[in-house]
Amino acid sequence: MPDNTAEPGETTPVSRPNVIVAVLAIAGIGVSLMQTLVIPLLPELPRLLDASASDTSWAVTATLLAAAIATPVVGRLGDMFGKRRMLLASLAVLVAGSVVAALSQSLAPMVVGRAMQGLAAGVIPLGISIMRDELPKERMASAMALMSGSLGVGGALGLPAAAFLADNADWHVLFWASAGMAAVCFALVARLVPESSVRTGGRFDGVGAVGLSIGLLALLLAVSKGADWGWTEPLTLGLLVLAVVTFLAWGRWELRTREPLVDLRTTVRRQVLVTDLASVVFGFSMLAMSLVLPQLLQLPEATGYGMGQSMLAVGLVMAPSGLVMVAMAPISARITDTKGPKTTLMSGAVIVAAAYGLGAVLMSEIWQLVLVSALMGAGIGLAYGAMPALIMAATPRSETAAANSLNTLMRSIGTSVASAVAGVILAHMTTDFGGVALPSQDAFRLIMGIAAGAALVALAIAAFLPRHTAAGAAEAEPALAGSRA
Known part of the structure; x- marks a missing residue:
């Protein structure tokens, strides 16, 4: 039987739910910043670290791999030993990893630091699970939508900030800044977020x-x-x-x-399985924007389709998507409360598909890319807000962190596959520009088209979700207990 008791003194009455939501969302944004932190540095890393371009790409790959491995493990540990406890541990590792990267002068410590930063990826699913345990039922939908959307918000808003720092300060400042933000998040969580009383106990x-x-x-x-x-x-x-x-x-x-580690019998329940499958496809669709828009903006104007902009301009163009994600959180919650999370997820898929459809046609002016970016943020904000509601309505309260972590992992797998597919397309569909092979405009349009198709596949998958979704875990518990008997 799950151990649903807290250690003495750990649980406090939740009298300030707004504070808890704000602190957890800030922590989620801080962790998601790690995705875009090194993007402005990538062209310069071989020189800065005295290594080849292929080797310095591990500064990105190490974070991806560490995050994928840590997310489900930390989620399970959170269910067993306390979600707040594992949240604090993740933030502590993020501080340490940022300091290691800030002190690095060569490739090896940089890769180690970036891997440690990736180990903190479990913060977002842990935060969502804490919200389920601690917040009043009427606040859950909007709070979870905001927390889930922070994955995209940090990535979108972090790019212009990182580009500005990279252009105007020593590159180590990027990592000192991330260490400072992680330390602030740690202090806020330690002071203001209570420990959940819901534990599974048992053996890891x-x-x-x-x-x-x-x-x-x-x-x-x-x-x-x-x-x-x-x-x-x-x-x-x-x-x-x-x-x-x-x-x-x-x-x-x-x-x-x-x-x-993962209760596969719960995972293959229709609602959980379909949501996880949709998350993989959504993760694939989401990344395409991050691969196409920066290159279109930075390619030389002489190509006829590039815009010759700086990395800072790239960040400013993509930032509206993050702001729109924040704005969509209450709208996502309202649709979920009135029509159900299935409708919210399907609405997000339609908007994402429409955004990529427009993007395949509108890519000649900066304002057009801003429009596409903002529309994409609206669709992702809706979809990412619905996913945790779908997962937790079909998952026992004692397994929420593990289930949310697995769902986050599914998104990461989708983005990894998208990166590989887009890389092949951009490498093979090129145009000669002064003896240099650059991605062609048709390559970008093809990626947009594939991403739009992926969003429509997510729409079709979501159609298989049950029509009625329970609003909370309590409704799911008896059925789940019976299925395990």
């Missing part, structure tokens, strides 16, 4: 954690580095085979062990 599934980590590491390494290594090279193919074999063995173990 170490074998399951190792198996899942190996499978994810093999899969994401193959997907993220396949374009550099070659998709038909033995290393790439070997990693893909290793991922398949590992996941099959891991799934068998999780089904047979008494206290699994």
